[in-house]
Amino acid sequence: MPRGTTPTHRTGAASTGRRGRSPVRLPAALTVVALLLSGGLTGCQESFADPDTDTVQLSVFWWGDQQRADRTEQALRRYSARHPKVGFRVTWQGAGGYYDRLATEATGGNAPDLFQIDDDFLTEYAQRRITLDLTDQVKRRRVDLGGLPPGLARAGEVGGRTVAVAAGEATPALAYDKTVLDGLGVAEPRPGMSYQEFVAWAAEVTRRSGGQVAGASDPAAQQMALWLWLRAQGKEFYTDRQLGFGVPDLTRWFEIWRRARSDRATPSATVTQGANSGMVARQLIATGKAVTSFIRSDQLVELQSYTSDELGVVAYPGNPKAQWPQATMYWAGFRGTRYPDIVADVINFLVNDPEAGRILGTDRGFSPNTSVRAVVARTPVERGGRAAAAYESRMSTLFGPAPQAPPRGHARIRELLLRAAQDVQFGRATSAEAAATFVRRANAALAG
Template identity: 40%
Template sequence: MTISGRRRLAPPVLPASRRRGLRQVLAATATLALLATAACGGGSAGDQEPGAAPTTDSPVQLSVAWWGGPARAENTEKVLELYKKSHPNVSFTTQWQGYSGYYDKINTSAAGRNAPDIIQIDNRALREYANKGLIADLNPWAGKTLKVDQIDPKLLGTGKVDDKLYALPLASNTQALAVDTTVIEPLGLVPPETGWASWDEFGTWAAQVTTATGGKVWGTRDESANLSAFEYWLRQNGKELYDGQKPGFTAADATAWLDLWAKLRDSGAASPAEVAQPANAGDISKNTVATKQTVATFSYDNQLTELAKATDHKLMLVPLPGPAEGAYARPSQFFTAYAGGKNVATAVDVINFFVNDPEAGAILGTERGLPPNDQVSAAILPSFSEQLKYVAAYDDRVTSQAGDTPPVPAQGDSQIVQLLISAAENAGFGRQSTSDSAAEFFSQTTSALERASS
């Protein structure tokens, strides 16, 4: 910004990682600006009237996009094939990838008015996509094509923005630490299934693990860059990540969070920044439990299925340290319908099939999380593998003590994810003090949320 009456100075030279992080945030902002232009006047049902019946008596082709690993891809394709058996005129094209870069690809296709007909999103993108008019208001189909009576009202409400239903939860899950018991059982350091009473107790345990392995495996991954873990910790301290369209925390809170992880790194409990960094983008294949670099890492309970396939070690789920109020039952992902699609009604019918059909539920299992439909969940639970039953039991135990589900994240949340990664890496690699990194993160978060809502 040029200030009238002042000489414009040459911009400072930033470290490479900070330049990269800033470019990612600016690129996301620019893409969303294009998205807003492309979606202007969105929220309609494409070529159909909102609430219209699905059209499957003539050929219909729908595109479906999601992120996830090979197990999710296999299950999703099987459900689409099952739908086609009773709807032979409907065909699908699919695209899937890891979480990193997923929204960039969706935003780019939306800017070209060519977004997938069915889009998997999480709650961090919901408000933004709804406000931009990218995804269709599903209210006209609710109670007709879209059956919602067997979904817990609180869980169903997580798909609403301003009382309009934009997304149907595909599953629910809750927060956990995935812990490698193959490493810690011989050491006599298996934690209780209820976890640790405090973060200090957790730090002591993790340092003991690192020492017992001779430093070959760290007790825990450095999770300072993980916005979901930060949110959990804030809730334990009586705060939320957002207060409407403003941060729900202070710069002092952010400093305390970065200090917590600096202390864990210094004690040897947590991995150094260079070990943690490859997994900061959320790629499960780079998870440090899967790569056997740490014993514990942040996870969602449904991810145990994918993690277990990535390692030959035995894993367990343990709640995050401290008060149980930090946890909450959350929609693991949603399916949404592109507002500009040519056959939104059929897309809605497919979404309904994923959520409410018992055969589909049996195929999907708990890879995305627990089925949102209570009847489907009860019907398929007996057929679950021991691993899936274990995930379901963990989820029930934790969510029975969990706090309330927070409101839909603020518009611009996707940018905050990257801002925390940049701040945590700056502190972790020693480029900035924790207080300076936190202050910059808080300032940038405040500005990004203001811009996102303007």
Template identity: 40%
Template sequence: MTISGMRRRSRWLRHLLATGAALAILATAACGGSAGDQEPGAAPVTDQPVQLAVAWWGGPARADLTQKVLDLYTQKHPNVTFTTQWQGYAGYYDKINTSAAGRNAPDLIQIDNRVLREYANKELIADLTPWQGSTLKVDKIDPKLLGTGKLDDKLYAVPLASNTQALAVDRTVVEPLGLLPPETGWASWDEFGAWAAKVTQGTGGKVSGVRDESANISFFEYWLRQNGKELYDGQKPGFTTQDVTAWLELWAGLRTSGAASSAEVAQPANAGDISKNTVVTKQTAASFSYDNQLTELNKATDHDLVLVPIPGATSGAYARPSQFFTAYGRGENVGTAVDVINFFVNDPEAGAILGTERGLPPNDDVSAALVPTFTDELKYVAAYDDRITAQAGDTPPVPAQGDNQMGQLLIAAAENAGFGRQTPQEAAAEFVSQATAELERASS
């Protein structure tokens, strides 16, 4: 084995040990069942003081808006107060897992679908089904969107907001070239590749048509769905080595034609930092985005950006939860925590405060009331979201346990292929092998 190969193996072993320790923590937290002091379906406490801990990730703007909604809840329910903890995404779940090991996790936990199956199976989060229809009203949430928080027909998490997939395209760059795409996008990947190559040519190579998105697990999932597959088949990968090879070769071809940026340009944005998005840095004319991120992207650039669907069939799209709120399964006041969740998604005043910072409101009535008050930019985002989700495919199954590691594994494979350290076939084979092992380990 080469020295570089030994280093990769060492990093991989350290990764397995670290993630194994995290799962051991969750397993410890699950021992003894998940029932809190309240019976399932119990009403919120109103006759004695209640203090609930709330955790979420995000920036200062999200923290400010979330705190305002919590303050409003306290104003309407004076017996309930809150302590809060928020931070960036990196390390967030490590902190949740550690607190769960001490049986002291926050009463309300913001999660994404990457950990939903794992947390439900480990009984870290409560089954919310007993509260559905009483304390928790979900009839104004699109069933497809609500279904993303269900596992085995039990509701474990309620979407705080929704969004869908898009390409953010720099109108300022492409319109003078006569290359502004129609709002319906490109009928095929070949058509898209030809467009992106023309953009690169038209700018004299100063701006590439599209960022190399081969490391983007969400984009890969979309492409799989266009090809009749899902990211997961139960607790196994839903893709083969041949599928991953085809994906990596697709992007290799786009790089070779000049349509896509080099791996060197793409790499800084692979971790998902929006400030390093290559449309913001003006290195490419297009990059993957979720529609609700348009506002933040526009704030970071003086160029005009538009949303365009992913190339090819919109069967790859789906209405996805940007985040969920869940209740800690061992909480002493689960019924009250559920009532707070209900307040976040159904109260019109709460909806007006939250706006679209997390995404579009999940409650149809709240959304309809808010849209007339939106800026033109937000109305544009809402219209895009409505148009794409109306054409979207079925809601994918809840991600497998271990999903939160898949993104990092794909980044490693894509960068190995993009920088020429491995062929697409070699990188694909290693990715599938590691992904399979990780999913098996996560469920053991």
């Protein structure tokens, strides 16, 4: 099948999709809100089925590519081998339109028993009572979070209730091309560099290359990069349902990267625009336009596949303690499932079982369970995998406290930041103008 197509399929079919990327959000997802407010979704039909004695078939839905499908289906088959009376009806598709389809099925009362979700919609789906409340399952250790880092274990909480469990962990990372840097005679970026030092370093790389390659990509539009920059200064992206920063803060952030473009530390806005999509294949290391790219640690393997050069990873500029153990995505159950106990048991298996961990590998990020992660680390890994795992291990000793789960409207905030950053990048607005517009629109979105 041609690269980039995103049809939906049942077990055994082929599809493609962006590994680890959040799916495209479409307006149909909002119809869930209206139906929930009008009572359009059925409540949970309590059933305390036993996976060893009751014959059930659970529906499972996720976004991803063929490799993710193969690994996930193999893991689910392993669960069925242990619990022969439990079968699975799987549906998966590429990233585009994932939430559109999930919303459509939820409004019809036919949402999958178990599904993949991410931070952009976790809070909204929980507050609208689409997700299964796992709090009691966690208390009874039917879903055991004891093997997860504390911050990651709490990542699936909304309003003090566990509504999802991390399917993988990753840490923001600055990837760099060691081969190019060695050829230019430039030292590798070091952890703890200030942003001013990093921009000066990147400008030197551009100069040494004769302008053939930029020293850095421009992360002005990347919400996570901004969040870490804010945390390094003692602020948060969100405070409850409001922004945790103001116009002066965002103006300073945009100005860092406007000056970097002026100093040729980063490439032009036109070149940067492709990388703003977040797709690994369009990262500027992959396209040969820059020596560094701001990624997640689990994306290093995919990024490495696009170049024969040797890549390395280091922490973002700024204080590494601004980082925290981050969930790449989550497993969540449907509130209307007939089999809440079995759904919880399957989640527990996917997260905590060493054999499941070996099967799933790092497709959704590093295993959230640190013991399982150690088992997986001993198995053969793809090129770049060991460097990514070593980086994740180093960073785990530096993590700061995890922030609250992003509030409802998080996906919209990401879109608004992208628009504001690109307005500055293309000269359509000054840093202060774009920052003021963003803050006004973001506050309105969060209040809605």
